[in-house]
Amino acid sequence: MHSCRACGAAVGDLVLDLGEQPPCDLFPPAGDPGPDPLFPLRMWLCGRCSLAQLVEDPGTAEEPAGVEPRALTDQAADAVRVLTEAGLVRPGATVAEYGSPHGGSWLPLLRAAGLREAGPGEQADLVLDCFGLMHEPAQDKAMAERAGRLAPGGALLVQFHSLASILAQRQWNALRHGHFAYYSTPAMRTLAEPAGLTAGRSWSFPLYGGTVLLELRAGGAPAPETEELVRAELAAGVADAETVAGLGRAAAEGAARLRRELVARAEAGKHVLGYGAASRAVALLTRAGIDSGLLPAIVDISAAKHGRRMPATEIPITGPAALESDLPDVVLLFVPDLLAEVRAAFPALDERDAEWLLG
Ligand SMILES: [Zn+2]
Known part of the structure; x- marks a missing residue:
């Protein structure tokens, strides 16, 4: 019996079950024959506070430090700009950042804007x-x-990949070990209440298909755009188990489609390469039953992943030289946010008229 990671309720629904999956941040050395450990990967929606959450977690090591996609750094600059206009980012204020293990710190931008980083345990005007x-x-x-x-008088700013956009874009492979919560704005607001914080203003960004930055503060009052966001997300079904369970149907369809596409390219004798050995690729490859016969290698610019392979498959991870020495006919891109960046970095792919598949 699972109990909610936020409110402790034991009433809720399993909304997505991806079966047994390897830890998605485990990239074994290419020579390691496996078998890799497998753990259930399931999402549960709390019946009381509506927080979508991970049920199990294998508690494995961190993934190798990746390279920050430009989409992430561009968005950080956008966010700091709107927060400056909103008066939240101002010279002389103090800031404490709770960062992500995947990088993407805003501190360099905030220091440049004149903020001072609070010491360990020290209170801050802005907690990010x-x-x-x-x-x-x-x-x-x-x-x-x-x-x-x-x-x-300080403000907590939380930024999250919105469950509403996960649903709208059927991003079932957002579910992964190590990511314990998948927030809607209503669930984030409810999560903050016992800590004495109220949702105030909010801003939306296109990052990951829909990212929300929410202001939380003691004695705050919801801004009209936040009320509207909450209404829209509830109308989209973020608190409705049947709607969220649509992710399970999307998973089955997405895996079947990818397999059909790769089988067709293989039958046509096309040379296919993957791009972006991202955590989110792991469940997709496993669900679709794709191995090195259909996808001979995945290119990643992070040197820490070179000489390794995708978990639970034999697919090796290789450096970007493969995109220049051995030009593919088809590139399967696992991080659609990177499309413009990859095309710009490897113009030979467009010159060759390479086909782009989005994983
Ligand atoms: Zn709950």
């Missing part, structure tokens, strides 16, 4: 959580810890 909170198994404790860092 940019994709950090999702990595916390105990959501209620993690929220209380962040609230406790706020100086009087």
Whole structure:
């Protein structure tokens, strides 16, 4: 019996079950024949506070430090700009950041804007959580810890990949070990209440197909755009188990489609390469039953992953030289956000008229 990572309720629904999956941040050396460990990968929607969450977690090691996609750094600059206009980012204020293990710190931008980083445990005017909170198994404790860092009158800013956009874009492979929560704006608002924080203003960004930055503060009052966002997300079904369970149907369809596409390219004798050995590729490859026969290699610019392979498959991870020495007919891109960036970095692919498949 699962109990909610936020409110403790034991009433809820399993909404997505991806079966047995390897830890998606395990990239074994290419010579390691396996078998790799497998763990259930399931999403549960709390019947009380509506937080979508990971049921099990194998608690394995961090993935090798990746290279920050430009989409992430561009968005950080956009966010700091809107927060400056909103008066939240101002010279002389103090900031404490709860970061993500995947990188993407806003501190360099905030220092440049004249903010000072609070010392360990010191309270801050601005407490920033940019994709950090999702990595916390105990959501209620993690929220209380962040609230406790706020100086009087301070604001907690949480940025999260919105469950509403996960549903709208059927991004079932957002579910992964190590990511304990998948927030809607209503669920984030409810999570903040026991910590004494109220949702105020909010901003939306196109990152990952829909990312929300929400202001939380003691004695805050919801801004009209936040009320509207909550209404729209509830109307889209973020708190409705039947709607969220559509992700399970999307998973089956997405895996079947990818397999059909790769089988067709293989039958046509096309040379296919993957791009982006991202965590989100792992469940897709496993669900689709794709091995090195259909996808001979995946290119990744992170040197830490070279000489390794995707978990639970034999597919090796290789450096970008493969895109120049051995030009593919087809590139299967596992991180669609990177499309413009990859095309710009490897113009030979477009010159060759390479086909782009989005995983
Ligand atoms: Zn709950």
